[in-house]
Amino acid sequence: MSMISTLRAPPTHQTGFQLWRNPYAPRNENQFKYGDFMDHIIYEKNHDIGGTWLENRYPGVACDVPAHIYTFSWEPNPDWSEFYVGGEEIFQYMKRTTAKYDLARDVVFNSKVVEAIWDQGRGKWELKIEQEGRFIWDECDIFINASGILNKWKLPSIEGINAFKGHLVHSAKWEDTYDFAGKRVGIIGNGSSALQIVPKLQEVAGHLVNFMRTPTWISATYSSELLPDGKNFYYTEEQKSEFRNNPKLLNEYRKKIESGFNxxxxxLLNDSPAQAAITEQYTQIMSERLGNDPELIKKFIPSWRVGCRRLSPGEGYLEALQAPNAKYTWDPIERITEKGVVTSAGEIELDAIVCATGFDVSFMPQWKMRGLNGSTLDKWRDDPEGYLGIFAPSMPNYFIVNGPNCPVGHGSLLSVMEWTTEYIIRWAKKIASENIKAVMVKPNVVREWNVYAQEYLKRTVWTSGCRSWYKNGKIEGKVTATYPGSVIHYKEVLETIRGEDFNIEYSEPRNRFGFMGNGFTALEMDEDADLAFYMYK
Known part of the structure; x- marks a missing residue:
């Protein structure tokens, strides 16, 4: 995702929420209609919707979540081609859904937020947005960061990387024009992207080298109990037709996958029977793919626990590394030259280098941001501490989708994002209807929440000694990305707004109950309204 969402209380509500509209920002009459309590606009940095699936176009890009649960809950897709589908098919699903429900009506594309400043006096976020070389300004009552985690790609910090004369590319900034056929190709990294890229490029490259620092677990395909031979498969036309004509059957199938996934x-709990079972299962799978070679098994099977790093099925990866035209090396990279990569064992000349080296996962906003009394989130570069993965300290009326310690390491992230969005909307309605000027999580609550989270996370495999983006790229230290509990636990926590955890400032400081007005509801203004709606047979 790469969206920034802003909300404004409509001008017909209580004083203190006057809508300000920038005359230079492109809008239309229907752009702000969102129920009866907010106006809504989305600033999107890209030229189109899609986020991850628009930006990631490398060979083999796919989702490791079963397709039938990688959908919006309200828009199942009976026509998925495979159990696991490629990125392009997901992108086309998002395009169809966007068109069907007119979801782009509130989106302003090619618009990158570069500055967000909180005006305490007026209770507004003042935004500066870059649009193709020019700037516009806007403001809002509520500022939502839905820009995602895995999109701030970066080249690795290797000496001489800009000196390379061949083709240099990051997996998240792919260039389709380069032909890898017959070339000497180096791939740096062995995370989820590399596991998908290596088999595809090995098929066409003249010679391929995979540079790795540490081993990684190659998992069984998720929901393997639903897969023939535990491998991905295509749905038949008969199966897709049955899903189309029998929504109940499709729903039962999706629920079965989702339940198993959860x-x-x-x-992922240390020393649990389930952890022991998958360790045995994945060890067997990797051993078989390594030809039961004791030396390869010793090199490739990690010592840390299964799940410490993000799990990836990696079908065909280990097999590709054993092909005649492929090589792997654990030798540390010392520098990059004009001709290739220099490791501790010597120089390897290459025509192309693919950096599958990940992202900036610090949770730092990509724009200049100043909250209450000029506060920043600079500390988040090394130690991101928020609340419920949604709130940041000293940032009034600021909400995050997939912030620090949200459930990104287990369960279906689409479900998590829906629950998070519903929670934010409940807050937005409360702010708009109760004449609230600012909501901000209390500092002591942030501290207590993070103490609880880190104590709980010690029980999980994420602390078992691997280098992981769940720990901001570190081997030891705090787990900053994942949630201290199951996704079902997260959903239940979000079902209640814990008002006691927040400092709430009202637009009318003399009396917070001014929003109650004349003692009548809007319903009672309608002479024909049913004023006994609460009675049931």
């Missing part, structure tokens, strides 16, 4: 959390 149960996987048990396997």
């Amino acid at each position: 149960k996987f959390f048990y396997a």
Whole structure:
């Protein structure tokens, strides 16, 4: 995702929420209609919707979540081609859904937020937005960061990387014009992207080298109990037709996948029977793919626990590394030259280098941001501490989708994002209807929440000694990305707005109950309204 969402209380509500509209920002009459309590606009940095699936176009890009649960809950897709689908098919699903429900009506594309400043006096976020070389300004009552985690790609900090004369590309900034056929190709990294890229490029490259620092677990395909031979498969036309004509059957199938997916959390607890079972299973799978070669098994099977790093099925990866035209090396990279990569064992000349080296996962906003009394989130570069993965300290009326310690390491992230959005909308309605000027999580609550989170996370495999983006790229230290509990636990926590955890400032400081008005509801203004709606047979 790469969206910034802003909300404004409509001008017909209580004083203190006057709508300000920038005359230079492109809008239309229907752009702000969102129920009866907010106006809504989305600033999107890209030229189109899609986020991850628009930006990531490398060979083999796919989702490791089963397609039938990688959908919006309200828009199932009976026509998925495979159990796991590629990125392009997901992108086309998003395009169709956007068109069907007119979801782009509030989106302003090619618009990158470069500055967000909180005006305490007026209770507004003042925004500066870059649009193709020019700037516009806007403001809002509520500022939502839905820009995502895995999109701030970066080249690795390797000496001489800009000296390379061949083709240099990051997996998240792919260039389709380069032909890898017959070339000497180096791939740096062995995370989820590399596991998908290596088999595809090995098929066409003249010679391929995969540079790795540490081993990684190659997992069984998720929901393997639903897969023939535990491998991905295509749905038949008969199956897709049955899903189209029998929504109940499709729903039952999706629920079965989702339920199994959610149960996987048990396997992420240290010393649990489920952890022992998947360790045995994945060890067997990797051993078989390595030809039961004792030397290869010793090199490739990690010592840390399964799930410490993000799990990836990686079908064909280990097999590709054993092909005649492929090589792997654990030798540390010392520098990059005009001709290739220099490791501790010597120089390897290459025509192309692919950096599958990940992202900036610090949770730092990509724009200049100043909250209450000029506060920043600079501390988040090394130690992101928020609240429920949604709130940041000293940032009034600021909400995050997928912030620090949200459930990104287990369960279906689409479900998590829906629950988060519903929670934010409940806050928005409360702010708009109760004449609230500012909501901000209390500092002591942030501290207590993070103490609880880190103590709980010690029980999980994420602390078992691997280098992971769940720990901001570190081997040891705090787990900053994942949630201290299951996704079902997260959903239940979000079902209640814990008002006691927040400092709430009202637009009318003399009496917070001014929003109650004349003692009548809007319903009672309608002479024909049913004023006994609460009675049931």
